[in-house]
Amino acid sequence: MNPALASLLTPALRLFDPETAHGLALRALKLGLAGSANGSDPRFEVQAMGLTFRNPLGLAAGFDKNAEALIPLGRIGFGFVEAGTVTPRPQVGNPKPRLFRLTEDSAVINRLGFNNGGIDTYLINIERRPRDIPVGGNIGINKDNAVPERDYPALVRALARKVDYITINVSSPNTPGLRDLQSEQKLRGILAAIADQVPEHPPLLVKIAPDLSPEGVASVVETCVAGGAAGMIVSNTTLARPKLRSPQATQAGGLSGVPLMGPSTAMLKIAARQAAGRLVLIGVGGISSGADILTKLRAGASLVQLYSALAFEGPALIPRLLDELRAALDAQGFPTVEAAIGADL
Numbered sequence: 001m002n003p004a005l006a007s008l009l010t011p012a013l014r015l016f017d018p019e020t021a022h023g024l025a026l027r028a029l030k031l032g033l034a035g036s037a038n039g040s041d042p043r044f045e046v047q048a049m050g051l052t053f054r055n056p057l058g059l060a061a062g063f064d065k066n067a068e069a070l071i072p073l074g075r076i077g078f079g080f081v082e083a084g085t086v087t088p089r090p091q092v093g094n095p096k097p098r099l100f101r102l103t104e105d106s107a108v109i110n111r112l113g114f115n116n117g118g119i120d121t122y123l124i125n126i127e128r129r130p131r132d133i134p135v136g137g138n139i140g141i142n143k144d145n146a147v148p149e150r151d152y153p154a155l156v157r158a159l160a161r162k163v164d165y166i167t168i169n170v171s172s173p174n175t176p177g178l179r180d181l182q183s184e185q186k187l188r189g190i191l192a193a194i195a196d197q198v199p200e201h202p203p204l205l206v207k208i209a210p211d212l213s214p215e216g217v218a219s220v221v222e223t224c225v226a227g228g229a230a231g232m233i234v235s236n237t238t239l240a241r242p243k244l245r246s247p248q249a250t251q252a253g254g255l256s257g258v259p260l261m262g263p264s265t266a267m268l269k270i271a272a273r274q275a276a277g278r279l280v281l282i283g284v285g286g287i288s289s290g291a292d293i294l295t296k297l298r299a300g301a302s303l304v305q306l307y308s309a310l311a312f313e314g315p316a317l318i319p320r321l322l323d324e325l326r327a328a329l330d331a332q333g334f335p336t337v338e339a340a341i342g343a344d345l
């Protein structure tokens with residue numbers, strides 16, 4: 001099947017509750033039903049963190065928490081894929097329902113709470129990973145009995161030879177206290193513990209919340225630079241509720257999708273100005289067109305990721321966005337993706 005055909009079936013998934021639909025989508029991917037699309041174009045190539053990306057569009061964390069479907073996900077055209085969040089021990093997450101479609105707003109609210117099979121299962125699954133594109137591992141801590149200075153280094157050690165970069169997730173809103181780890185003191189402690197306990201590791205990225213203040217963002221940037229992180233991912237889901245039309249808008253949890261494009265891009269720009277070339281930035285939040293990708297690149301992102309738009313549109317999204325990115329580069333006079341990075345700064 002090709003991605004366009006697979007995407008025709010995506011509306012049928014809306015007949016199911018969102019979490020069942022997600023499970024079916026993962027199963028369809030594993031069965032090879034999503035087909036393949038060409039994600040390579042010399043104009044799209046990005047060099048970052050010592051890695052080569054065939055295009056700048058990656059799959060954001062949360063879609064494949066257990067690293068079950070990375071090969072088929074790579075085949076639908078992504079430039080890279082990030083699996084997780086994985087925690088040290090398996091965890092069931094919050095009671096259902098905990099995932100909501102805000103169709104009228106092209107948005108999603110989730111309060112999954114790091115449901116995942118734990119690092120042991122993840123390590124078995126990640127052996128079946130694409131070799132032709134970079135793979136990132138996104139790590140977090142359990143809800144109970146967590147010790148961040150012990151758990152993050154342990155996960156970095158476990159993944160060090162399995163993935164091409166590691167994302168330290170300190171920004172999911174659904175694990176009580178997790179976002180407090182973005183404070184200078186806590187984050188410095190985590191990065192120091194990793195440097196101390198696992199001196200040899202792949203590039204580290206810190207993923208932040210869009211609800212930080214501008215001063216908070218600046219502080220994370222400086223802590224990342226001082227602590228030896230390679231970059232930051234901006235951003236995770238938001239607890240804010242901009243004007244929304246959907247009846248599900250009052251659900252508790254993190255909001256993602258189109259309403260997040262503006263706030264997350266504004267924050268990306270703040271991070272880019274503060275970092276001034278010292279960090280690699282990955283822009284995430286609300287991407288649903290090729291023009292959105294270019295907007296994030298211009299705001300300082302070297303790479304971008306998405307999740308929510310894929311849930312709405314299915315695998316045909318990726319070739320569509322790459323075609324639109326080509327057109328947007330032409331329209332705005334950029335010969336290549338790399339030429340557009342930071343153009344608005």
Ligand SMILES: Cc1cc2nc3c(=O)[nH]c(=O)nc-3n(C[C@H](O)[C@H](O)[C@H](O)COP(=O)(O)O)c2cc1C
Pocket residue numbers: 060061062063065084085099108110112114138169172207235236237256257258260284285286287305306307308309
């Ligand atoms: C259902 C769902 C689950 C998510 N789970 C995770 C997660 O486990 N770890 C993480 O770092 N981000 C997670 N995210 C956040 C996404 O990676 C991304 O940062 C956010 O959704 C914004 O991008 P988008 O607007 O393209 O969806 C999740 C998002 C959604 C919608």
